[in-house]
Amino acid sequence: MSLKCVVIDDEQYAIDAMVGYINKITDLDVFTTYVSALDALTNIKKEDNIDFIFLDIEMPEISGLELAKSLRDKTKFLVFTTGHPSYALNAFDLNASQYLLKPISFAKFATTIDYILKDLTIVNSSVQVTKSRLQFIKADNKSAYHYIDSTEIIYIEAAKNYVLIYTGKEKFVTHMGLNHIETALDPKYFIRVNKSNIIAKNAIKKVEGHTIILNNTKTLQLGDVYKPAFQDFLNGSLLKAGF
Known part of the structure; x- marks a missing residue:
């Protein structure tokens, strides 16, 4: 299983760190990265079949929250990566899969991916998922x-x-x-x-x-x-x- 990942952040060092984490996990592959939110909005297509979008929130041109409204249906999982805890409620209103607070350690990143992929494995194996349980x-x-x-x-x-x-x-x-x-x-x-x-x-x-x-x-x-x-x-x- 190879899952396509896109990283969007206006700071290149943050992108580099996330790419490094993705490359350490066997099931993940970096599809592309964007330092410009506007470029991401213009270029990401549904037919790209993206599995993960890792998205910063405070960016020039377009905020991550605004960008997410256009990108949510173009990826299976949307993970916000931000240094600001105050946006969490808005993020989950946009059906975010997870909300990671910077600085993000590799241990936290790996645990989050493992949690998401376990849910994916359950669904793909046709096991009855009791969504009604919170x-x-x-x-x-x-x-x-x-x-x-x-x-x-x-x-x-x-x-x-x-x-x-x-x-x-x-x-x-x-x-x-x-x-x-x-x-x-x-x-x-x-x-x-x-x-x-x-x-x-x-x-x-x-x-x-x-x-x-x-x-x-x-x-x-x-x-x-x-x-x-x-x-x-x-x-x-x-x-x-x-x-």
Whole structure:
């Protein structure tokens, strides 16, 4: 397995360091590098079949976050490489695979690649992947983590710069984008009902018009944008008389 890698950074020494790391890992190959974000935007094509893009954030011409909006569908994995932790929430809203803080050691780089490729191996071997499991999330404390099994989740709520996850017994807080969490959940069991909320389908107690009542008595309003998908779910779950 040989995976194509692209490195985009406005500092050549950072590119050189990343290229050195990539060359140390057997499964990775450097496809090309860009010191100019504009050149990357112009030249990277979907048909290049790129596996990894390693992308800096603070660059002249175009920021890495803006560039990612155009490049995300042109690579399997998008890894931000930056010296600024404050962009993490925005990065995961863009469906980033990982977020590496500079200075990046080879050990950290190798561990990150190993983590990503293990997920790829699971998918390619046709093993059933339980996307509905969130596994570990970061807590407020920098060194603390929570394990959450999605079978216990009732609903999830976005609140400013963090997300609240409600189970039957507890509430968890994590600094992560709602979009990022949504991609980790299995749509067979979860559904987005408005801009700020994702709910477990089996937690619905009653639906009255645009009002959704959950089995913990929480009441949410169905957003117009999400109504068609929600109605399709209801129609597909409706008990019908046989004739």
